[in-house]
Amino acid sequence: METNPLLDPATGHEQVEGVLKGFFERAKLRAAKVSPSYLSLWETLEQSTAGGKRVRPGILMTAYRHLGGTDIGAAARVGAAFELLHTALIIHDDVIDLDFVRRGHDNVSGVYRSLAETAGQTREAARHRGMSTGIIAGDLALTGAFRMLDTVDTDSRTRLRLAEILDEAVFASAAGELIDVDFSFSPGAPPVREILDMERLKTAVYSFEAPLQAGAVLAGADDDVVAILGDFGRDTGIAYQLVDDLLGVFGKESATGKSNLSDLREGKRTVLISHASQGPCWGELSHLIGNPDLTPEDADRARAVLTRCGARDYAQSLAEEFAARARTHLDSPAIPAPLRLVLERIVAGAVNRGR
Amino acid sequence: METNPLLDPATGHEQVEGVLKGFFERAKLRAAKVSPSYLSLWETLEQSTAGGKRVRPGILMTAYRHLGGTDIGAAARVGAAFELLHTALIIHDDVIDLDFVRRGHDNVSGVYRSLAETAGQTREAARHRGMSTGIIAGDLALTGAFRMLDTVDTDSRTRLRLAEILDEAVFASAAGELIDVDFSFSPGAPPVREILDMERLKTAVYSFEAPLQAGAVLAGADDDVVAILGDFGRDTGIAYQLVDDLLGVFGKESATGKSNLSDLREGKRTVLISHASQGPCWGELSHLIGNPDLTPEDADRARAVLTRCGARDYAQSLAEEFAARARTHLDSPAIPAPLRLVLERIVAGAVNRGR
Numbered sequence: 001m002e003t004n005p006l007l008d009p010a011t012g013h014e015q016v017e018g019v020l021k022g023f024f025e026r027a028k029l030r031a032a033k034v035s036p037s038y039l040s041l042w043e044t045l046e047q048s049t050a051g052g053k054r055v056r057p058g059i060l061m062t063a064y065r066h067l068g069g070t071d072i073g074a075a076a077r078v079g080a081a082f083e084l085l086h087t088a089l090i091i092h093d094d095v096i097d098l099d100f101v102r103r104g105h106d107n108v109s110g111v112y113r114s115l116a117e118t119a120g121q122t123r124e125a126a127r128h129r130g131m132s133t134g135i136i137a138g139d140l141a142l143t144g145a146f147r148m149l150d151t152v153d154t155d156s157r158t159r160l161r162l163a164e165i166l167d168e169a170v171f172a173s174a175a176g177e178l179i180d181v182d183f184s185f186s187p188g189a190p191p192v193r194e195i196l197d198m199e200r201l202k203t204a205v206y207s208f209e210a211p212l213q214a215g216a217v218l219a220g221a222d223d224d225v226v227a228i229l230g231d232f233g234r235d236t237g238i239a240y241q242l243v244d245d246l247l248g249v250f251g252k253e254s255a256t257g258k259s260n261l262s263d264l265r266e267g268k269r270t271v272l273i274s275h276a277s278q279g280p281c282w283g284e285l286s287h288l289i290g291n292p293d294l295t296p297e298d299a300d301r302a303r304a305v306l307t308r309c310g311a312r313d314y315a316q317s318l319a320e321e322f323a324a325r326a327r328t329h330l331d332s333p334a335i336p337a338p339l340r341l342v343l344e345r346i347v348a349g350a351v352n353r354g355r
Numbered sequence: 356m357e358t359n360p361l362l363d364p365a366t367g368h369e370q371v372e373g374v375l376k377g378f379f380e381r382a383k384l385r386a387a388k389v390s391p392s393y394l395s396l397w398e399t400l401e402q403s404t405a406g407g408k409r410v411r412p413g414i415l416m417t418a419y420r421h422l423g424g425t426d427i428g429a430a431a432r433v434g435a436a437f438e439l440l441h442t443a444l445i446i447h448d449d450v451i452d453l454d455f456v457r458r459g460h461d462n463v464s465g466v467y468r469s470l471a472e473t474a475g476q477t478r479e480a481a482r483h484r485g486m487s488t489g490i491i492a493g494d495l496a497l498t499g500a501f502r503m504l505d506t507v508d509t510d511s512r513t514r515l516r517l518a519e520i521l522d523e524a525v526f527a528s529a530a531g532e533l534i535d536v537d538f539s540f541s542p543g544a545p546p547v548r549e550i551l552d553m554e555r556l557k558t559a560v561y562s563f564e565a566p567l568q569a570g571a572v573l574a575g576a577d578d579d580v581v582a583i584l585g586d587f588g589r590d591t592g593i594a595y596q597l598v599d600d601l602l603g604v605f606g607k608e609s610a611t612g613k614s615n616l617s618d619l620r621e622g623k624r625t626v627l628i629s630h631a632s633q634g635p636c637w638g639e640l641s642h643l644i645g646n647p648d649l650t651p652e653d654a655d656r657a658r659a660v661l662t663r664c665g666a667r668d669y670a671q672s673l674a675e676e677f678a679a680r681a682r683t684h685l686d687s688p689a690i691p692a693p694l695r696l697v698l699e700r701i702v703a704g705a706v707n708r709g710r
Binding site: 027030031034035037038041088092095096098116119121125128129132133135136138139140142143146147150156160163167170171172174175177178179181182185201 | 382385386389390392393396443447450451453471474476480483484487488490491493494495497498501502505511515518522525526527529530532533534536537540556
């Protein structure tokens, strides 16, 4: 598995695990009173969050501590809220993408599809049952995210601002998901600018911008610090996603823990593909990208073309450009030097993954 | 259209409309800054809530006013939170049920399916696009419900209790939805007791129990009053749902505004069908119930059998039994006489609809 350069082990990982454990323990106790099947759903939901790298809580707590925050318990709760939001978004995203597997394991929909298949249901019925249960599970995780904020020990003004930030994260992610759905139904690859917009909305806001802002708000930081961290997080998040898309094609499965064929097979709209589609090599690529039966040999051919035509370099340069932009936001005297250092480590980690 | 005996026009209907209008205005302003397509999604979401009877805000505000509450603006906001929850739940329920029409109009998924079909996409792709957009829209409405509570002008302890009640409503509805999904994949009709449990969880809690409790909590009522209203709401909600299922088969479309064929065609698991499936008439019915090609003449035959075999009377008696049980909860000196009167009107309205 990929190690996680974004997560400083000293940032309260255990506290976040503890908060999530407590959340699910209470939910399971309540669910057990309703029915065994409801308890199973909550167990499946909990398992779907287990083993996550807690990137969002990690960067949130990093910002919090370096801005003078000392209530690690409160920060862990806000971090857990973002982890539950992340859980909700990926479950619903998987339903929308008809994905039943995530990182080599059945996701919630996959677990329920398998159960239905084992019970002798048709392939189509089992798929629908899996998706239906995924919709329900995502709703519970989304509700859990907002409820988690209610348990944070802080003043009501701060709590309200945290809720606004979480709301902004959902608002952006939903917009990004909508644009992504629109992409998947349009022929060809959209322009680079539109892909960057989509990735900013769908991932960068809730994964980087919002957690950093929430950490700063909880620490009582000034508005300009909150704004700077938001700008930094947005650009870092775009750089991160650009690298993620590169790793999705060029990464080693042993290092990333995920398939390097599925993005090519699905024809995922990325900057890499958008760039290639505008250039002279598209004739060699177009029959490979989005081909569900792509073989590993075909994939090697696609990778060679993407490299030869400059798409790989272009995406890598763009990631570095966004990382550099992210760093320039930190050139403000409002950002304490130790925080600047750790944020620079985070952005370096985001672009240098998988190298 | 059915008139709504549950909603006293004096209970702040206009205030609720005003709150919802403000909520969507703000969301649309934000969405317009993202993209025209995101603005369209918010417009579609708003349209999907328009013309609703606002049953949940209505009973919430009825309880609130009769328990001495005077801040109609605050109550309207809590009511609007329940209306947004209702919106979220029916959008996701429709996705799960593969329904693209509600009350004669395209629902959110239906609107986006139609757009995709017009754009020349395949039937299957258009269906998937509609469902995907429905999932996103439901997430936005669910988020809106919790965020709406943040705007209620009340003390933090009351706000927390309101959030707990809303959370309990989501928790129950998700359990009910899960059980309903399980039903739809099981052969035959489940026992009456299990159907009642499912309907209590899926509908009665969020539609009656929770709004009444929220109205009482906001009014500062004692815990025993909150508990009594919860018990009353639960039993009223079950009675309401039993009658709803009766109207789904025996109602006049001109009076109810909804098809009296679709429940039969879909083979919806109701007390009516469960009772019939246990009796000697099932042989005459089993080929009609759940037959997607059921003709109006077949439906008349099914209705005649359901009536002759006592299923209709059984369901009607059960509805009256739950209504009577609901009324007995009101026999407490803790319930002010004027509130008792109006709640008795509500439960009478719930069982006498469509007569």
